[in-house]
Amino acid sequence: MYIGCDMKTAYWIGAILGVSITLIYLFQERYPDFMNLFSNAFPPFVAGAAMIASVFALMKYWGNLGDRFSKIWIGFSSGMVCWFLGELGWAIYTLILNVEIPYPSIADVVWLIGYIPLFIALFLYVRTFRSATSKLMRIATDIGLFTGSFTLFVFFAAQILVAPVEEGIITLIFDLAYPALDLALLSLSILALLIFAKGKIARAWFFINGAILMTIVGDMLFSYTTLQGTYYNGHFLELFFHWGYILFALGFYTHQKEL
Amino acid sequence: MPKEREEQFAEILNEALDSGLLLLGESARKAIYFHLKKDFSITKENAAGRMEAFARGLESIFGAGALVIERSILNVLYSKLELSYENNEDSGFVESLKRARDEWLNKVRLDVSLI
Numbered sequence: 001m002y003i004g005c006d007m008k009t010a011y012w013i014g015a016i017l018g019v020s021i022t023l024i025y026l027f028q029e030r031y032p033d034f035m036n037l038f039s040n041a042f043p044p045f046v047a048g049a050a051m052i053a054s055v056f057a058l059m060k061y062w063g064n065l066g067d068r069f070s071k072i073w074i075g076f077s078s079g080m081v082c083w084f085l086g087e088l089g090w091a092i093y094t095l096i097l098n099v100e101i102p103y104p105s106i107a108d109v110v111w112l113i114g115y116i117p118l119f120i121a122l123f124l125y126v127r128t129f130r131s132a133t134s135k136l137m138r139i140a141t142d143i144g145l146f147t148g149s150f151t152l153f154v155f156f157a158a159q160i161l162v163a164p165v166e167e168g169i170i171t172l173i174f175d176l177a178y179p180a181l182d183l184a185l186l187s188l189s190i191l192a193l194l195i196f197a198k199g200k201i202a203r204a205w206f207f208i209n210g211a212i213l214m215t216i217v218g219d220m221l222f223s224y225t226t227l228q229g230t231y232y233n234g235h236f237l238e239l240f241f242h243w244g245y246i247l248f249a250l251g252f253y254t255h256q257k258e259l
Numbered sequence: 260m261p262k263e264r265e266e267q268f269a270e271i272l273n274e275a276l277d278s279g280l281l282l283l284g285e286s287a288r289k290a291i292y293f294h295l296k297k298d299f300s301i302t303k304e305n306a307a308g309r310m311e312a313f314a315r316g317l318e319s320i321f322g323a324g325a326l327v328i329e330r331s332i333l334n335v336l337y338s339k340l341e342l343s344y345e346n347n348e349d350s351g352f353v354e355s356l357k358r359a360r361d362e363w364l365n366k367v368r369l370d371v372s373l374i
Contacts, residue, residue, distance in 0.1 A: 060286065067284025128282070129324040199322030200294075259290050259320060 007257055014250045017046075021242050028234050039234040040094040043087040046245040050211075051080040053252035060256045068128060075121025076252065082114025083245075094233065101233070103226055104174040112174075115181040122188035129195045137194050145187045152179050152220070175223035182216040200258040207251030214244035264367060268360050271339050272307040279332025294320055314352045333359070342366070 005013075021042070028035040058073040065071070089107030093099040189212050193205040218240030225231035280288040295301040299309075299316040306313050317325035329352040336356070337344035340363045350358070 060290070061284065063285035063287075067286065068282065069284040069287040129321070129327050131330070132323045132326040195324045196322040199318065199324060200320050202322060259287065259294065 010253050014246050018243055018246050022239060025236055025239055035234040039238060040091050044091050046242050047084040047087040050245045050248040051084040053249040054080040057252045057256040072121045072124050075117040079114045079118030082110050086111035104171055108174055112177060118185060122185060126188045126191050132195050133191060141190055149183055175227060178219035179216060182212060182219055186212045201255060204251050204255035204258060207247045207254055211244045211247035211251055214240045214247060218244060264364055268363060269307040272336060275332055275336035275339055276306050278335045282328055282331045310353050310356055
């Protein structure tokens with residue numbers, strides 16, 4: 001089944017979108033009202049693009065529920081649907097219910113639920129091809145992840161120790177949950193990238209790894225700024241989430257074009 | 260007689276390739292065949308006769324991951340030929356196929372001579 005445009009056009013669209021939103025954030029002081037609207041209304045669209053790309057891939061690979069690729073792409077699509085609903089929930093809170101920073105909220109619960117199918121999808125994908133990895137490759141990935149997790153733990157432990165008393169325990173749990181779950185996703189996606197490094201689908205995994213990395217940086221900065229009370233709608237850190245969704249969309253799209 | 264056996268082996272190999280590629284599911288198998296045809300002119304029908312190109316084609320899609328699909332194909336092939344498959348890390352896919360063919364031809368020859 002042929003779905004969508006050629007890869008070159010898709011990359012151009014992704015690059016132009018990425019640069020455009022960066023420019024919108026760079027010059028936000030000139031249009032503060034628009035920025036508040038953009039910061040809250042744009043994410044459901046970009047998350048929606050990633051969701052649609054994953055659903056296109058699911059449509060391509062769907063056979064029956066027993067097929068491995070069917071299960072994997074149900075996982076990716078369900079995760080992206082949850083993240084889209086999370087973004088939509090945030091937009092409804094801020095633009096309709098007038099909650100300035102709805103964190104933590106029901107939207108966060110939906111976001112966190114999205115990690116489960118995403119993790120399962122990545123796990124199934126990597127488990128299928130795991131025997132192609134060398135022991136050295138697995139050890140190197142484990143060491144890298146341990147270092148990352150340890151750095152993250154030290155970073156947050158330090159933040160929690162200096163966090164204001166009014167910062168609730170639930171907020172702290174959410175603050176920690178996002179980057180920790182991102183790292184869990186990264187631990188699998190890195191292995192996939194290493195396995196497929198010399199193949200055509202490596203390009204898709206390159207984008208997916210980039211997307212997860214962007215999400216990690218975005219989540220860490222979001223947790224940090226909300227703890228410090230310095231987060232506002234239109235903060236530059238939001239760019240990492242937008243870029244992340246663009247990369248997810250490109251990753252899923254590339255995958256269904258290359259295989 | 261040997262030509263007949265070679266054809267029989269090619270037929271079994273084609274079936275094994277088809278079943279082995281099912282590892283990821285029916286739609287993924289179709290997608291793999293599509294890319295093999297587009298980039299390497301390999302079809303479901305001529306795959307058995309172009310094993311080196313087939314292996315290159317798989318590697319061009321999956322990189323090191325092709326190894327897993329190759330093993331899946333070899334598993335099916337050995338079981339269809341009623342031979343015991345030992346996963347040998349050192350020997351490549353094409354080499355393993357050649358070994359399977361030789362072992363099977365020897366086995367068939369032996370069976371015929373016993374009759």
